Amino acid sequence: MTASAEVMTASADGLYGQLSRFYARQLLLIDDDAVDECALTFTADSVLVRDAQPERMRAAGATARREGRVKIAEGLARTVRARKRAGITRRHWLSDLRVLPGPEGGARTRFYLVAVDTPAGGRPAPRNSTVVEDELRCQDGTWRVHRRQIRHDDVDDTREKAP
Amino acid sequence: MTSPTTAPVTVSDDLYARLQHFYARHMQLLDDGDATGWASAFTDDGSFGQDTRPEPRRGREVIAERMRLNTARLAEQKLVRRHWVGNLTVTPVPDGTLRTRYYALVVDTPPGGPAALRLSTVCDDVLVPGDDGGWQVKSRYISHDGVG
Numbered sequence: 001m002t003a004s005a006e007v008m009t010a011s012a013d014g015l016y017g018q019l020s021r022f023y024a025r026q027l028l029l030i031d032d033d034a035v036d037e038c039a040l041t042f043t044a045d046s047v048l049v050r051d052a053q054p055e056r057m058r059a060a061g062a063t064a065r066r067e068g069r070v071k072i073a074e075g076l077a078r079t080v081r082a083r084k085r086a087g088i089t090r091r092h093w094l095s096d097l098r099v100l101p102g103p104e105g106g107a108r109t110r111f112y113l114v115a116v117d118t119p120a121g122g123r124p125a126p127r128n129s130t131v132v133e134d135e136l137r138c139q140d141g142t143w144r145v146h147r148r149q150i151r152h153d154d155v156d157d158t159r160e161k162a163p
Numbered sequence: 164m165t166s167p168t169t170a171p172v173t174v175s176d177d178l179y180a181r182l183q184h185f186y187a188r189h190m191q192l193l194d195d196g197d198a199t200g201w202a203s204a205f206t207d208d209g210s211f212g213q214d215t216r217p218e219p220r221r222g223r224e225v226i227a228e229r230m231r232l233n234t235a236r237l238a239e240q241k242l243v244r245r246h247w248v249g250n251l252t253v254t255p256v257p258d259g260t261l262r263t264r265y266y267a268l269v270v271d272t273p274p275g276g277p278a279a280l281r282l283s284t285v286c287d288d289v290l291v292p293g294d295d296g297g298w299q300v301k302s303r304y305i306s307h308d309g310v311g
Contacts, residue, residue: 007184007297016180095247096187110191112245114270114278129245129270129278153243154276 006100016099019109019136022143027092033080039073043137043144048072050150052128087120090127106146107136113150129153174253174261182253182263182290185298190246190267196234202227205300206291213305244281245270261290261298267305283308 022041029038042048048066057064066072083090097111115127135147174182185204193201205211205223212219220226237244247268254262269282285306290298 005295006188007181014176014180016184017176020180020183093247095249096190096245098184098187098191111187112247114247126270126278126280128276129243129272131245153245153272153278154274156241156274 006098015101015107016097019099019107019143020097022136023094023097023111026145027094030076030080031089031091033084035073035077035080038076039069041144042069042072042148043139043146044069046072046145047147048075048150049148050152051155052150052152083117089118089120091116091118091124102135105138107138107143109134109136172254174255179251179253182261182298183248183251186248186251186265190248193230193234194243194245196238198230198234199227202230205303209300210302212303213307214311215307219302219304241274243272245272259292260301261288263288263290 026038026041046069050064066075093114093116095112097109100108102108110133113130113132116124117127118124131151133149134145136143137146189201189204202223205226207223209223210219210221211226220229247270249266251263251265256262264287267284267286268280270278271281272278287304289301291301293299
């Protein structure tokens with residue numbers, strides 16, 4: 001798809017603005033510890049895949065793949081508990097959002113996501129730098145993530161070609 | 164409330180969203196190592212200047228070649244670089260061009276981490292309409308924070 005075609009298609013019907021707002025809400029929810037509400041921004045049969053460093057995954061009790069909103073909610077809850085135990089405030093920053101039309105009236109996105117962690121009384125620092133690719137579905141007028149793939153920049157050889 | 168005497172000149176929501184998307188795609192191409200694809204956003208005679216260099220690079224091919232060297236060096240160092248675009252402002256000019264001004268934050272991650280902020284910059288672009296309904300970069304000037 002040419003640059004202009006990609007850009008023009010996604011701006012149709014305000015899709016780009018809709019998804020910008022969707023992500024702002026989703027990330028605020030997780031940073032505000034609203035695990036159940038955040039889980040509802042995923043479809044019931046959604047899949048979350050990520051490639052973080054194996055040792056970091058083990059340390060966090062995380063898994064590379066979670067299937068279904070229930071499992072995803074468990075993962076979110078675990079992450080929130082760990083962060084609270086550590087006394088860390090986390091803010092997710094999104095940038096460079098790209099949007100492509102997806103199958104069945106859905107959408108595909110690719111964007112950068114960084115978690116900025118601040119320990120109690122300490123200085124903020126980026127925890128990691130990631131590239132996220134989502135497939136989204138529109139259900140009952142609401143966007144939901146159907147499949148999410150998170151690639152961490154600190155994993156060797158993470159470079160992936162654009163969609 | 165009284166109207167301001169000089170209302171800010173602005174662009175439609177649709178055009179603003181398109182330009183956000185334009186920059187997202189542009190930067191992702193660069194960060195994916197596709198310097199040629201990234202440079203295709205410039206006009207044939209486009210210029211690329213920085214306050215850290217006395218002379219701007221002129222011409223899409225020259226700009227592309229220099230950036231290919233940069234991306235090759237990063238790949239050699241196994242550094243993953245991300246260009247974060249923020250605070251985009253767009254001003255239309257009566258001659259049909261657009262002036263954009265935005266922040267670009269450069270985040271570098273070595274294998275095993277940690278991610279670190281490398282540069283904070285402000286970019287000033289002049290965009291001209293392309294043949295296909297999109298926009299092309301006629302000139303870019305990057306000001307690095309902490310320089311000059």
